[in-house]
Amino acid sequence: MGFPTYWMINTALSSRQQLFTEPQSLWLQFTNWSELSRDLDGVPVVSMLTNSAFIAIGTTVLTILLSVLCAYALSRYKFHGRGAAAFLLFSTQMVPQGVFLIPIYTLFLGLGLVNNLWGLVLVNAAFSLPISTFIIKAAIDGIPYELEEAARVDNSPPLSTLTVVILPLILPSIAAAAVLAFFAGWGELMYATTFITDRAEWPASVGLSVLVSQPGVSMPAVMAVSVMFAAPAVAFFLFVQRHIVSGLTAGAVKG
Amino acid sequence: MTARADAKEPLRLRLVRSARNGMTPVMLLAGPFIFLGVMIIWPLIEQVWISLTDARLTNPSAGEFVGLQNYATALSGSALPRVLLNTMVYTVGTTVIALVIGVLAAVVVNMKFAGNSVVKAILATPWAIPSVAAALIWLWMFSQSRGVINRGLEALGQDGIAWLTSEPWAMVAVIAVTAWQAVPFVMLVTLAALKSVPQETAEASRIDGAPRLGTFQWVIWPHILPTVRLLAILQVIEALRKWDIIAVLTQGGPVNSTNTLVIAIQRQAFEYQQLGMGATYAIIGITIAIVFTLAYLLLERREEKKNTR
Amino acid sequence: MGSAREFPYRLSAAALLTGSLALLTACGTGGEEADGEGVTLTLGNSQWLDANRGEGLWEAVSGFDHASEHSVERVEYPSGDIATTLTTELGAGEGPDVMFIQDNVFESFVDADFLEPLEDAVEGANLNNTNEGGVKDGTRYGVAWQRAPFALLYNSGLLDEAGVEVPTTPEELIESADILTEELGVQGFGDPSPLVDDGRWLQHINIWTYGHGGSWADEDGNITVDTPENIEGVEVVKDLYDAGIFSDEDLHTNRAAFAQGQVGMVDEIGGGALVASLEGGMDPQDIHVADQPTPEPGYHQQLYVVVNANSPHVEEAKEFVSWLVTEEGQEMLREASGADPLATDVPVTEEFAAENPWAEGFLEVGSHTQSTLIPGHELQTTEIMTLIMDHVQEVLVNDIPAEEALAAAQGDVDNLVGSGD
Numbered sequence: 001m002g003f004p005t006y007w008m009i010n011t012a013l014s015s016r017q018q019l020f021t022e023p024q025s026l027w028l029q030f031t032n033w034s035e036l037s038r039d040l041d042g043v044p045v046v047s048m049l050t051n052s053a054f055i056a057i058g059t060t061v062l063t064i065l066l067s068v069l070c071a072y073a074l075s076r077y078k079f080h081g082r083g084a085a086a087f088l089l090f091s092t093q094m095v096p097q098g099v100f101l102i103p104i105y106t107l108f109l110g111l112g113l114v115n116n117l118w119g120l121v122l123v124n125a126a127f128s129l130p131i132s133t134f135i136i137k138a139a140i141d142g143i144p145y146e147l148e149e150a151a152r153v154d155n156s157p158p159l160s161t162l163t164v165v166i167l168p169l170i171l172p173s174i175a176a177a178a179v180l181a182f183f184a185g186w187g188e189l190m191y192a193t194t195f196i197t198d199r200a201e202w203p204a205s206v207g208l209s210v211l212v213s214q215p216g217v218s219m220p221a222v223m224a225v226s227v228m229f230a231a232p233a234v235a236f237f238l239f240v241q242r243h244i245v246s247g248l249t250a251g252a253v254k255g
Numbered sequence: 256m257t258a259r260a261d262a263k264e265p266l267r268l269r270l271v272r273s274a275r276n277g278m279t280p281v282m283l284l285a286g287p288f289i290f291l292g293v294m295i296i297w298p299l300i301e302q303v304w305i306s307l308t309d310a311r312l313t314n315p316s317a318g319e320f321v322g323l324q325n326y327a328t329a330l331s332g333s334a335l336p337r338v339l340l341n342t343m344v345y346t347v348g349t350t351v352i353a354l355v356i357g358v359l360a361a362v363v364v365n366m367k368f369a370g371n372s373v374v375k376a377i378l379a380t381p382w383a384i385p386s387v388a389a390a391l392i393w394l395w396m397f398s399q400s401r402g403v404i405n406r407g408l409e410a411l412g413q414d415g416i417a418w419l420t421s422e423p424w425a426m427v428a429v430i431a432v433t434a435w436q437a438v439p440f441v442m443l444v445t446l447a448a449l450k451s452v453p454q455e456t457a458e459a460s461r462i463d464g465a466p467r468l469g470t471f472q473w474v475i476w477p478h479i480l481p482t483v484r485l486l487a488i489l490q491v492i493e494a495l496r497k498w499d500i501i502a503v504l505t506q507g508g509p510v511n512s513t514n515t516l517v518i519a520i521q522r523q524a525f526e527y528q529q530l531g532m533g534a535t536y537a538i539i540g541i542t543i544a545i546v547f548t549l550a551y552l553l554l555e556r557r558e559e560k561k562n563t564r
Numbered sequence: 565m566g567s568a569r570e571f572p573y574r575l576s577a578a579a580l581l582t583g584s585l586a587l588l589t590a591c592g593t594g595g596e597e598a599d600g601e602g603v604t605l606t607l608g609n610s611q612w613l614d615a616n617r618g619e620g621l622w623e624a625v626s627g628f629d630h631a632s633e634h635s636v637e638r639v640e641y642p643s644g645d646i647a648t649t650l651t652t653e654l655g656a657g658e659g660p661d662v663m664f665i666q667d668n669v670f671e672s673f674v675d676a677d678f679l680e681p682l683e684d685a686v687e688g689a690n691l692n693n694t695n696e697g698g699v700k701d702g703t704r705y706g707v708a709w710q711r712a713p714f715a716l717l718y719n720s721g722l723l724d725e726a727g728v729e730v731p732t733t734p735e736e737l738i739e740s741a742d743i744l745t746e747e748l749g750v751q752g753f754g755d756p757s758p759l760v761d762d763g764r765w766l767q768h769i770n771i772w773t774y775g776h777g778g779s780w781a782d783e784d785g786n787i788t789v790d791t792p793e794n795i796e797g798v799e800v801v802k803d804l805y806d807a808g809i810f811s812d813e814d815l816h817t818n819r820a821a822f823a824q825g826q827v828g829m830v831d832e833i834g835g836g837a838l839v840a841s842l843e844g845g846m847d848p849q850d851i852h853v854a855d856q857p858t859p860e861p862g863y864h865q866q867l868y869v870v871v872n873a874n875s876p877h878v879e880e881a882k883e884f885v886s887w888l889v890t891e892e893g894q895e896m897l898r899e900a901s902g903a904d905p906l907a908t909d910v911p912v913t914e915e916f917a918a919e920n921p922w923a924e925g926f927l928e929v930g931s932h933t934q935s936t937l938i939p940g941h942e943l944q945t946t947e948i949m950t951l952i953m954d955h956v957q958e959v960l961v962n963d964i965p966a967e968e969a970l971a972a973a974q975g976d977v978d979n980l981v982g983s984g985d
Contacts, residue, residue, distance in 0.1 A: 001438065002377040005384065007403060008392040017845060020824035023406065039615075066287040073283035085284065087552065092295045094544030096496050096517040098524065099537045102315050103298035106656045114658075126294035129287065131489070138485070187385030189499060193645045194652055197608075205387055206642065212391065213643040214615050215835050217816040219395060226388035237383035238376055241443060312651050313676030399812030400751075417812060420759035422961070509759035510957040525648045526763075527947040528672060 012223035019219055039221035052186050052203040058121035059185030060178045063128040071136035072162050093130040115198050124185040132177035139173035179240055186233050204229040305534040312528035325535035342515040346494040348430040353490055357441025365449045382439035390503035393432045422512045425505050429513050432500050441486050448482040488551055495544055516540045602633040603877050605884055608660030610643035616842050620900035627896045628887050634880050654678045661875040662884055664709050667866040671942035679705040680871040685882040689889035690908045697935055698868055706868030707885055710904040712833035713864035713930035721850040722828045731857045734800045741809040744828035754818040754830030757810035758960055764815055766949035767936045771831055773797030774934055775858025785940020789974040798956055798966040805960045834926045838902040841920055853925030864933040905930040941981055951976045
């Protein structure tokens with residue numbers, strides 16, 4: 001399971017000559033920095049990662065905001081069309097994202113969201129929203145009504161019930177949904193390459209696909225960017241994973 | 256719970272009532288659904304219309320109405336059955352493998368041993384690696400003459416395999432990579448479910464003399480089953496939409512053996528520029544997916560009824 | 565032109581967006597309007613991103629800055645996505661003022677009325693035959709930017725060491741490749757296997773079918789898939805495949821391997837030779853080029869310069885094209901283009917030719933290669949070729965006779981073009 005990750009680092013640290021003229025060393029080497037830095041010259045690594053982070057964080061915040069509202073409504077209210085709303089929500093999750101490329105592009109043109117990182121935030125949030133709602137709704141479903149009832153005696157408005165009573169209890173699930181949304185935004189490629197043509201706005205996924213489509217591609221450079229692209233996400237993930245695990249099961253394991 | 260006279264009426268009922276005279280659920284749902292409506296639901300409806308036209312990529316909204324001709328062409332051709340079969344093999348393959356390995360990994364990691372957290376971290380990592388980056392390193396590892404996988408096989412005295420250019424290995428390869436990325440997620444979620452198995456129950460059954468496997472089968476498995484089912488549906492959804500791994504590794508080849516629905520839609524719409532036909536593929540795919548969703552929702556509802564009774 | 569492609573319903577959908585969304589859009593794209601006479605032209609090309617020659621090409625076109633009162637600004641597209649992204653942009657009435665696009669994209673843009681006629685822009689220019697495809701129904705919409713013919717590139721150091729001759733027939737190719745592998749342990753022939761890279765082989769098969777006099781349609785657009793010439797070409801591919809001389813790696817890896825001196829022969833374009841020459845993995849003096857080992861010439865890829873009909877600066881964009889085909893523009897472009905044939909017959913510099921023995925070979929080969937677009941079915945070329953390659957793969961993998969497979973392909977293609985148009 002861990003080997004491909006190691007091999008990614010190993011390849012990044014190899015020289016092109018080593019990769020093609022001899023069997024790739026099984027051990028890490030640290031003698032090819034100059035070749036690597038030459039190959040990465042002109043690749044805006046820092047801005048790529050910053051842009052990816054912007055998209056990922058924006059996606060996460062927007063997704064969570066909207067999906068908490070959605071999940072609460074779907075979980076706690078009985079109203080006409082609830083089934084239909086839930087169904088509509090989940091069926092959108094089944095659609096391949098490429099299908100929406102052109103309609104969303106034309107929509108964004110009118111709104112000035114092409115070549116704009118906010119546009120990608122909206123796109124990724126739209127795609128993450130259903131699954132996030134799914135997870136958070138499951139968590140709210142698992143909270144006994146009585147808890148809310150106790151808070152409602154003073155006739156506080158439902159939104160404050162939501163924030164005061166429900167939110168603290170479903171934090172792990174929110175963390176779980178947040179991680180899913182974060183990675184969806186962090187790694188997304190299809191929309192990013194179509195919507196972003198300005199080098200300063202490239203997220204890391206686009207930068208990587210540019211490197212890959214070079215004539216005479218430099219495998220170590222591709223792998224180096226891959227490592228840099230993966231590292232922050234892996235670090236973030238390892239940091240939050242202990243919090244999310246309980247969240248994902250909160251709904252599924254009732255009782 | 257203190258018994259209060261005015262709180263006799265169950266909250267659920269009161270909420271229903273407030274929903275009737277107030278606007279609350281509508282208010283809550285308005286934002287998200289307007290957002291989704293503009294970004295996804297409306298374009299989705301548009302797709303239905305486009306699938307009835309001969310629209311091309313160069314004139315997305317100016318196609319001419321052709322009725323069901325695209326559907327007739329798609330359903331009568333030899334390509335679609337193959338694509339659907341591939342999609343099924345890929346979806347079932349990745350889901351089953353990811354679930355089996357993920358659950359096993361969770362059981363192992365759940366045992367107490369030295370280095371447990373390091374093992375867990377290493378096992379968890381692939382999930383956080385962006386798909387494109389993951390696909391690229393596997394592409395290099397699968398290389399027939401320079402790849403480390405065939406080097407390993409040769410060191411064991413086996414012949415190298417043309418992983419990405421022969422049947423059925425290409426499908427095996429894309430399933431393996433997809434599952435590799437999905438296992439950590441399954442593992443972590445299952446792990447959490449395992450942690451919530453009441454210790455007394457598990458221990459009690461062990462004292463009763465039940466064998467370890469029996470404990471798992473009769474005590475632990477029923478407890479984590481709902482989790483596993485949730486994971487299965489999430490994984491199926493993921494597999495139905497997965498695009499980047501196949502696009503990087505095989506582009507649907509060889510001889511269309513990894514050409515799944517998503518790849519086929521992409522090909523129709525962007526390579527052939529046949530938006531109408533691409534939309535037709537998409538609608539056919541969505542229809543199939545919706546049947547699955549419905550089945551799942553019905554199953555869940557029946558379960559809910561059973562629980563509340 | 566633009567008004568025919570409006571999206572009224574999308575705009576009404578946009579109006580539904582809530583205020584919070586509108587807030588987000590406040591930081592939209594900035595409008596640029598030059599004061600005075602000069603404007604800023606946007607030039608969209610994937611090549612600006614090429615590590616080896618991107619900067620050079622950009623410097624060449626930047627010469628227009630000095631030659632006119634206007635200035636130029638580059639718009640960069642990853643090469644894998646440029647076709648889709650430009651089509652999406654132009655379909656919505658957007659896109660850069662000037663674009664540099666592949667011939668198949670050019671065809672679809674002409675068909676969709678995206679492009680501005682260029683007759684008056686190139687009046688008096690000394691255009692050569694690489695520009696022929698830029699004329700559609702008597703109107704010129706494109707000027708050749710670069711042509712990239714495929715020729716047999718070889719590493720003379722390796723061939724000499726193994727004691728093999730440059731092959732002139734498929735049999736000799738197999739023989740030479742085998743000797744190279746046996747004697748030196750290198751990849752004898754570096755073309756990716758027809759099973760590796762669907763996209764590339766849709767064109768690459770033409771080396772062997774064109775090479776035996778085949779074509780996929782006659783001048784009147786009648787489909788000619790199952791002709792004896794094509795059958796012979798596919799049988800050759802089958803022989804090469806069965807001999808196991810194709811490489812298992814994709815195009816990029818093979819190119820990198822050639823540049824490291826690990827490949828004896830490969831079908832390549834000038835850009836691939838340039839990479840090998842600049843990488844430092846082998847002596848540029850060892851890079852040579854020969855005709856394909858087939859009786860007839862193979863194919864080329866072609867890039868056109870075109871002007872966006874929806875551009876607010878159409879006239880200025882045409883001025884750019886006019887400048888590009890002047891002697892000055894062509895000489896600047898030549899310096900950055902290696903040995904690719906250009907819109908006019910501008911020779912490579914003596915210095916470059918001396919350093920790169922392969923350069924003049926490509927100019928020569930490029931004068932008689934053919935386009936990959938299928939006459940009368942240019943827009944459906946990719947789709948037709950996918951159908952054909954599906955059947956060719958059956959020949960390779962499942963040993964279906966070439967004759968049978970191409971007969972089936974002929975049927976499929978007839979169905980497609982019968983229903984498609």
